[in-house]
Amino acid sequence: MIPKLVIANWKMAIDRDSVRHFRNEWEANQAFCEAKILVAPPAIFLSDLDGMAGVALCGQDVSANEPGAHTGELSAQMLNDFGCSHGLVGHSERRSSWSESDALVAKKALKLELLQICPVICVGESKADRESGRAEEVVAAQVLASCALLKSAPVIAYEPVWAIGSGEAATPEIAEAMHAAIKATLGERFGKPVPVLYGGSVNERNASQFTSCDSIDGLLVGGASLNARTFLNICQSVGS
Numbered sequence: 001m002i003p004k005l006v007i008a009n010w011k012m013a014i015d016r017d018s019v020r021h022f023r024n025e026w027e028a029n030q031a032f033c034e035a036k037i038l039v040a041p042p043a044i045f046l047s048d049l050d051g052m053a054g055v056a057l058c059g060q061d062v063s064a065n066e067p068g069a070h071t072g073e074l075s076a077q078m079l080n081d082f083g084c085s086h087g088l089v090g091h092s093e094r095r096s097s098w099s100e101s102d103a104l105v106a107k108k109a110l111k112l113e114l115l116q117i118c119p120v121i122c123v124g125e126s127k128a129d130r131e132s133g134r135a136e137e138v139v140a141a142q143v144l145a146s147c148a149l150l151k152s153a154p155v156i157a158y159e160p161v162w163a164i165g166s167g168e169a170a171t172p173e174i175a176e177a178m179h180a181a182i183k184a185t186l187g188e189r190f191g192k193p194v195p196v197l198y199g200g201s202v203n204e205r206n207a208s209q210f211t212s213c214d215s216i217d218g219l220l221v222g223g224a225s226l227n228a229r230t231f232l233n234i235c236q237s238v239g240s
């Protein structure tokens with residue numbers, strides 16, 4: 001059985017002292033857990049977590065450009081240099097703040113794939129989509145367009161936009177239905193099932209409700225991952 005995957009997305013919500021505190025707390029309390037664990041720090045702190053016990057590194061975004069004169073961008077080669085095994089692309093905060101199209105997300109995912117970094121493609125519907133009954137249609141279109149250039153299976157992270165940072169997580173029933181729809185949309189395109197994570201107001205109280213569902217292959221955690229003990233509790237609830 002493939003271990004469930006749990007990713008900590010620290011966004012731009014942490015400073016160097018907090019990274020060091022997290023690392024000390026994590027390594028002092030890290031106990032066995034069944035999940036595969038990734039941490040996605042702001043790029044500037046990737047080196048602070050190099051070799052941290054029990055976790056692998058994940059990028060938060062990547063440039064669709066080749067290395068060169070692109071000020072402020074982060075190339076797939078740089079993530080590779082830091083040993084990132086995965087990279088987030090298409091997070092809703094980037095789709096909205098930077099008007100990232102599915103076509104741009106697809107190009108970013110390909111940049112990662114070409115360096116054997118597994119793309120974690122973020123998709124999710126707005127409150128308006130959900131209330132108008134279009135959630136599955138909107139997310140299916142995002143999935144197909146964002147995966148259009150890939151030859152190998154990515155990871156998909158289903159994060160309903162209305163659940164991110166709101167404290168209002170989707171119900172496990174909604175998450176299961178969307179995960180099943182995403183897997184049906186991709187079918188046998190990559191020759192094997194694509195892991196689908198849930199994200200959106202995950203915390204140590206609700207985590208196991210999601211990971212106990214067969215169609216939910218792990219979690220993408222924002223705010224609750226900034227504290228080492230909370231995040232460790234979430235990781236240890238997986239598979240239980």
Ligand SMILES: O=C(CO)COP(=O)(O)O
Nearest residue numbers: 009164165200201222223
């Ligand atoms: O955006 C998210 C993870 O990528 C979810 O954030 P929260 O867990 O803070 O809702």
